[in-house]
Amino acid sequence: MNFSLDEDQLAIKTMTRDFVNQEIIPQAREYDEKEEFPFEIHNKLREVGLYNFAVPEQFGGPGVDKISHALIVEELARGCAGVTTSVEANSLASYPILVGGTEEQKKKYFGIISSGGFSAFALTEPSAGSDVASLKTTAERVGDEYVLNGEKCFITNASYANYYTVLAKLKDSEGSKRFVALIVDRESEGVSVGPHEKKMGLRSSNTASVTFEEVRVPVANRLGEEGDGFKIFMKALSYARPMVGAQALGIAQGAYEEAVNYAKERKQFGQPISNFQGIQFMLADMAMEIEASRLLVQKAVWYVQQGTPNTKISSFAKCFASDTALKVAADAVQIHGGYGYIREYAVEKYFRDAKIMQIYEGTNQIQRVVIAKDILQD
Structure with a gap:
């Protein structure tokens, strides 16, 4: 086992984080408030090659491996899960074509989204x-x-x-x-x-x-x-579910970072609230559950990268990471106290965005059905 990322993966992660910090986070709140589709952000993502990750390179895709795909999705969701969901919708719609499509179908329809389509x-x-x-x-x-x-x-x-x-x-x-x-x-x-x-x-x-x-x-x-x-659509979902886990992971990571920063800055009783053990235990649990989610997501993505998506592991990753996202986001709001309930603070948006991760692409109750069926079969 090797848990370290290679140089290319680290570079992609860093580049995506920088892009998110500069281009997405400063505008995420405005687009959320107006409920507008951010065409400008999507166009910039395409320009830097952060789009259509499910499309093979020969059909116009960026040519990134699946571990890198998950790293990118995590970083994008740390900035805005709404943007990430629309980016990944192109990937989700591509998987059935990837699984059951002919060369002619791939060339035509992957060509459409690779040249700016949705x-x-x-x-x-x-x-x-x-x-x-x-x-x-x-x-x-x-x-x-x-x-x-x-x-x-x-x-x-x-x-x-x-x-x-x-x-x-x-x-x-x-x-x-x-x-x-x-x-x-x-x-x-x-x-x-x-x-x-x-x-x-x-x-x-x-x-x-x-x-x-x-x-x-x-x-x-x-x-x-x-x-x-x-069969084609179910196999497509087995490719997609680890990336829902990666989105949830990004939401959790973003909420956690906000909570850590706030806990260091916010003072009560003459000292930062990060000095209080109650807050420390919350932050420790958040960090631990995020890391466990990351390992599950990367394991599920590794199977996809081998061309053998594992349904049970994909369900593990999607279910655990999305449960973690909601819990971490809720704790981040709690650490912010009353300010966490105010739209001005990012944790309020992370909390709202986190809930859907437990619902779409198969509810977490269905993930548990899938897992139970696998472990109980002869």
Whole structure:
């Protein structure tokens, strides 16, 4: 085992941290308050190569290894989880194409996002979140096309996506459990996007519903074979979940740093509150749980880097890191006292952003189901 980062990884981490300190943190609060999508920040991220990490280098990606990918995501989320979520939405939508796409599909659609476009992963529905088998969106084969009908909700980047990777149930028989994965172009007739959702956190990230009404999708836009859709999307999530852990880790790290700095500066009873053992124990627990999260995330990412994502380890990382993020953010607010409840202080935003980490890309209850199933199987 080697727990040290190599020179390239350290350089990427340092470069990303510097970028975040200079370009994201000074503006994060403003974009959060206005609930605006920060195109300027995204354009700058693209300029310095901090985008589309799931895209292979031969298709226009930055060519970073998966450990570096996780390091970048952690640093970005330390600055703003909303920005990071939209950056990673391009990665999430890329994984089904990476898993089940042809060379032609990869060249075309990775080319779109590598040249400044956005994409979106369209899985969740109003009546089907954790229970993917209950999807109501259907795809019916008609000649050389599929006719797509249904609604997807809570879709990141929905308003700005050039295309969507969509999971639909094949409309071939009553009660069908066969699924198909499709790439749907935004400009296709029958595609409509709802209003931007008003959210507790991640306010600088775009979230909206997408409706498909008699949308005709060429068979050439199918990923894998008919019936492979569910398998493709689940494998895609196994690639993505460690990066949710990395996002949660970044939120926790940012909240922790704010708490440490505040504890050193804030004086009560004639001395910094960092001198009090009650505060010291809180900071020690925060540091310990963050480091444990980091090790789990990096282990999960290592499996992805080997091309063999481990579902159980991915769930470990996503679940533990996101639980840690909320706990650390809550403790950071507590250490700030009343000031932690005021928007002027960064810990208030970290706290709001942390909650979604326990929910999206598989709730932490579902992660525990996945883990239990793995450890109890023969």
